Amino acid sequence: MSCRRGALIVLEGVDKAGKTTQCKKLVQALKESGRQAEMMRFPDRTTKIGQLISAYLEKKSNLEDHTVHLLFSANRWELVPLMKQKLEQGISLVVDRYAFSGVAFTSAKPGFSLDWCMNPDVGLPKPDLVLFLQLHPTEAAQRGEFGTERYEVGDFQKIVMQKFELLMKDPSLNWQVIDAAKSIEDLHAEIKTHSETAITVAENQPIGELWK
Ligand SMILES: Nc1ncnc2c1ncn2[C@@H]1O[C@H](COP(=O)(O)OP(=O)(O)O)[C@@H](O)[C@H]1O
Numbered sequence: 001m002s003c004r005r006g007a008l009i010v011l012e013g014v015d016k017a018g019k020t021t022q023c024k025k026l027v028q029a030l031k032e033s034g035r036q037a038e039m040m041r042f043p044d045r046t047t048k049i050g051q052l053i054s055a056y057l058e059k060k061s062n063l064e065d066h067t068v069h070l071l072f073s074a075n076r077w078e079l080v081p082l083m084k085q086k087l088e089q090g091i092s093l094v095v096d097r098y099a100f101s102g103v104a105f106t107s108a109k110p111g112f113s114l115d116w117c118m119n120p121d122v123g124l125p126k127p128d129l130v131l132f133l134q135l136h137p138t139e140a141a142q143r144g145e146f147g148t149e150r151y152e153v154g155d156f157q158k159i160v161m162q163k164f165e166l167l168m169k170d171p172s173l174n175w176q177v178i179d180a181a182k183s184i185e186d187l188h189a190e191i192k193t194h195s196e197t198a199i200t201v202a203e204n205q206p207i208g209e210l211w212k
């Protein structure tokens with residue numbers, strides 16, 4: 001039998017839902033249980049495209065809205081060869097934000113349809129599991145001040161949440177909605193259980209294509 005592939009596990013949710021906290025804990029727990037796992041995050045600010053995105057998010061530069069959307073997508077595509085290589089080596093990838101954030105954030109801007117926003121990401125490696133950390137924007141705001149980056153504005157986050165809800169209606173994806181108001185440890189236990197199941201299922205399946 002050929003080598004079992006790793007699973008692509010994505011964590012999504014509004015700002016401060018706990019994605020980064022849970023990604024780190026999940027990778028650590030998977031490794032401790034003897035599995036190969038690595039964390040990735042989007043945008044990946046280390047590449048040339050990622051640096052353009054980073055300057056935009058930090059409000060050090062302005063970019064036209066369609067352009068920035070395509071840069072976010074290109075930033076995912078440029079990492080696809082590496083992602084596939086790792087998955088095929090049996091490494092599970094735990095990803096902090098993916099195409100869903102890309103689509104939710106741009107489609108929250110006036111004049112952008114969900115469909116237009118989804119198109120550039122069609123065909124990306126399809127996640128075996130998308131964990132959506134659901135947190136009411138008012139609760140998110142209680143987790144400390146929103147930062148100073150672009151998009152970290154309460155009203156905009158509410159529209160983003162509505163766009164995520166539209167994306168979650170897609171039955172071709174394995175969405176699991178998690179109540180992010182729970183404690184860090186309770187959330188972790190839930191996320192770990194879902195992830196272990198997804199890893200077992202993914203082992204014997206080819207890598208899928210997103211939204212195709
Ligand atoms: N379950 C939780 N309950 C309370 N506070 C949390 C929880 N998870 C994370 N936090 C805190 O909320 C803040 C945002 O967490 P973070 O993981 O950075 O969120 P995200 O990556 O989704 O923006 C951090 O200060 C973190 O310590």
Ligand SMILES: [Mg+2]
Pocket residue numbers: 019020021096
């Ligand atoms: Mg984060």
